[in-house]
Structures are given as C-alpha cells and as structure tokens.
Amino acid sequence: MRPARALIDLQALRHNYQIAREVTGAKALAVIKADAYGHGAVRCAQALEAEADGFAVACIEEALELRAAGIRAPVLLLEGFFEADELSLIVEHDFWCVVHSLWQLEAIEKAALSKPIVVWLKLDSGMHRVGLHPKDYQAAYQRLLATGKVAKIVLMSHFARADELHSQASVEQVAVFEAARQGLSAEVSLRNSPAVLGWPQVPSDWVRPGIMLYGATPFEEANAVAARLQPVMTLESKVISVRELPAGEPIGYGAKFITQKPMRVGVVAMGYADGYPRLAPTGTPVLVAGQRSQLIGRVSMDMLCIDLTDVPQAGLGSTVELWGKNILASDVAIAAGTIPYQIFCNLRRVPLLYSGS
Numbered sequence: 001m002r003p004a005r006a007l008i009d010l011q012a013l014r015h016n017y018q019i020a021r022e023v024t025g026a027k028a029l030a031v032i033k034a035d036a037y038g039h040g041a042v043r044c045a046q047a048l049e050a051e052a053d054g055f056a057v058a059c060i061e062e063a064l065e066l067r068a069a070g071i072r073a074p075v076l077l078l079e080g081f082f083e084a085d086e087l088s089l090i091v092e093h094d095f096w097c098v099v100h101s102l103w104q105l106e107a108i109e110k111a112a113l114s115k116p117i118v119v120w121l122k123l124d125s126g127m128h129r130v131g132l133h134p135k136d137y138q139a140a141y142q143r144l145l146a147t148g149k150v151a152k153i154v155l156m157s158h159f160a161r162a163d164e165l166h167s168q169a170s171v172e173q174v175a176v177f178e179a180a181r182q183g184l185s186a187e188v189s190l191r192n193s194p195a196v197l198g199w200p201q202v203p204s205d206w207v208r209p210g211i212m213l214y215g216a217t218p219f220e221e222a223n224a225v226a227a228r229l230q231p232v233m234t235l236e237s238k239v240i241s242v243r244e245l246p247a248g249e250p251i252g253y254g255a256k257f258i259t260q261k262p263m264r265v266g267v268v269a270m271g272y273a274d275g276y277p278r279l280a281p282t283g284t285p286v287l288v289a290g291q292r293s294q295l296i297g298r299v300s301m302d303m304l305c306i307d308l309t310d311v312p313q314a315g316l317g318s319t320v321e322l323w324g325k326n327i328l329a330s331d332v333a334i335a336a337g338t339i340p341y342q343i344f345c346n347l348r349r350v351p352l353l354y355s356g357s
C-alpha cells in the first residue's frame with residue numbers, strides 16, 4: 001500500500017474550537033466549508049457537534065451532506081441560496097441562510113415558505129465582494145422583517161484584511177458596519193479566524209472561525225493566541241528509494257537542482273497529485289526520521305526528493321512529515337507562495353485517518 005496519508009487529530013480540532021470560544025466569549029460557528037478545508041466535513045462535524053454552536057458551509061450541497069450524516073446542529077449557508085428553489089430545502093432542513101444581495105431578498109419576499117427562516121444579513125463594509133451596500137442595509141432589514149418569513153436576523157460582515165494586524169482597514173470596516181446597523185437591535189457576527197485571534201476589540205455575538213480550527217495561523221508574523229493552536233492534519237509518507245550522488249548531478253524534472261557536493265537523496269511517495277504544492281521550492285522544510293531537512297528539486301506528480309545527507313539515521317522506509325505538528329502548514333505555504341487554506345483544500349488522493357474522536 002502506498003504510504004502517503006493524512007492523519008487527522010480530532011482532539012486538536014476540539015481544542016482549537018474551544019480557543020475560539022474562550023478568547024472571544026462569543027458563540028462560534030465552526031466553518032467546515034470545502035470539506036472542512038480538506039479535513040473531512042462529516043467527521044469534523046461529528047467530532048464537534050456536542051460542543052459547537054453550529055456550523056458554516058459554502059452551499060446547500062455541503063449542508064445537505066451534513067444532514068444526511070445525521071448532524072442536527074444549526075448550519076449556516078455562507079452564500080445563502082444560489083437559486084430561489086433552494087428555499088424549500090432551507091426550510092425543510094432548518095438551514096440558516098445568508099442574504100448578501102437584493103435579489104435574494106426579493107426571492108424571499110416572493111417565496112411561499114411553510115415556516116420562518118433564520119437570516120444572516122450581510123453588509124459589504126468594504127471588502128466589495130458580496131454584501132448589501134450600506135445605504136440599502138437598514139431598508140433591507142425592515143423589508144425582511146415585513147415579510148413575516150424570518151424568525152431571526154443576525155447582522156454580519158466579513159473582513160478583507162484582518163490578517164494584516166497593522167492595517168487600519170479592519171477598523172474602517174467596523175466603523176462602516178457600526179454606522180449601517182445603528183438602531184437595529186440584533187446579534188452581530190464579524191470575526192473570521194484572523195479577527196478572532198488578532199482583533200479582540202471587534203464586537204461579536206457570533207464568531208466564524210475556519211482556518212484556526214485546523215490549527216494553522218492566518219498570520220505571517222508570530223501571534224500569541226495562534227501559538228496555542230494545535231495542528232490537526234499531519235501529512236506524511238515514507239522514503240521509497242535512496243540515492244547517493246556525487247557532486248554535479250541533476251535531480252528530478254528540469255534538472256532544477258544540481259548537487260554541489262556528494263549527497264544522499266531520499267525519494268518520498270508524495271507529489272502534487274496528492275495536493276503537495278508543485279511550486280514548493282528547494283529548501284521547503286520537511287521532517288524525516290524525526291529531524292528537519294528540506295525538499296530538493298521539482299515536485300513531481302507522485303514523488304518528491306529530500307536531502308538525507310545530514311540525516312544518517314534516515315533511510316528506506318523512514319517516515320516523512322510534509323506538514324503537521326512539527327512542520328507547520330503555514331511555513332510550507334509561505335515557501336510555496338500560497339496560504340495554508342489552499343494547501344489544505346488541495347489535498348486529494350491520500351486517505352484521511354482519524355484519531356481522537
């Protein structure tokens with residue numbers, strides 16, 4: 001059997017969820033969209049269900065998967081419905097529904113709903129992706145109430161730059177939000193992971209942690225709360241071949257790496273078809289036989305090469321951690337010019353093995 005696999009530590013997931021609660025004192029929707037950022041949405045939801053205030057996903061397909069698996073907790077659709085005919089399923093399954101555009105408001109006004117729904121009314125406070133314009137916000141709130149079809153409205157917005165701790169952009173977004181919601185007495189929800197970890201002063205009845213649940217920091221710089229997170233996923237494989245090469249020899253596709261000295265090279269069963277980033281350069285950290293070493297040469301589809309020259313205890317069959325408890329996914333992401341979110345979401349082909357449920 002191919003030794004590539006991702007170990008998922010559900011105890012660490014619960015630990016990280018509790019940190020989101022503890023540092024904010026708020027209710028927390030665990031964001032498990034995109035198959036829980038590659039960690040397996042159903043298993044993660046099952047592991048959190050006893051303590052979580054609810055879950056958030058991107059679309060009704062993801063929400064239905066949770067209900068089919070027996071998850072009864074609240075599930076928020078972060079983009080609401082894409083077509084008005086989803087409203088009947090939203091009612092049937094008690095999904096909570098973001099309204100981010102006037103067309104969605106109009107669809108609710110027109111729909112015949114057998115039961116009122118919970119709506120999270122989204123403001124565009126400056127990101128300019130989705131969300132109602134501030135000038136439309138109060139009127140949209142009143143129109144929703146007037147339909148008689150909503151059981152509750154939560155006021156929400158989303159940060160564009162909360163991961164930039166020295167930027168004023170989030171402060172400005174909060175000011176836009178506060179002005180737009182003036183006089184409305186409803187719960188609010190603004191904070192994603194970087195805002196949970198780095199913006200304690202932002203008001204929140206509900207927080208929406210995603211990446212921090214999986215134990216990865218959204219920041220490039222050190223952060224005291226992020227340092228308490230426990231990585232949930234360990235992506236590992238084994239050395240399947242060892243080569244001794246003299247100086248001056250190329251390694252891998254494109255001969256992108258040439259040995260400058262005699263080297264011992266290990267070939268690992270892991271490649272970009274597993275989701276390991278192809279653009280990770282020579283020098284990207286790995287752990288082999290318990291010791292830090294580095295990637296060398298180009299990542300292939302099914303294999304990659306690592307330096308064993310200074311790791312004499314490593315050899316055929318040695319375990320390699322590509323990211324996990326020792327090699328942080330965020331460090332691999334930075335090396336590869338991406339973010340841990342994408343590193344996790346790209347995972348495929350490798351079996352997910354769970355512990356701590």
Ligand SMILES: *Cc1c(COP(=O)(O)O)cnc(C)c1O
Pocket residue numbers: 031033078158191192193194208209210211212218
């Ligand atoms: C994905 C998402 C989140 C979670 O973001 P993280 O940065 O992973 O914490 C929160 N809110 C909304 C609206 C999202 O789309």
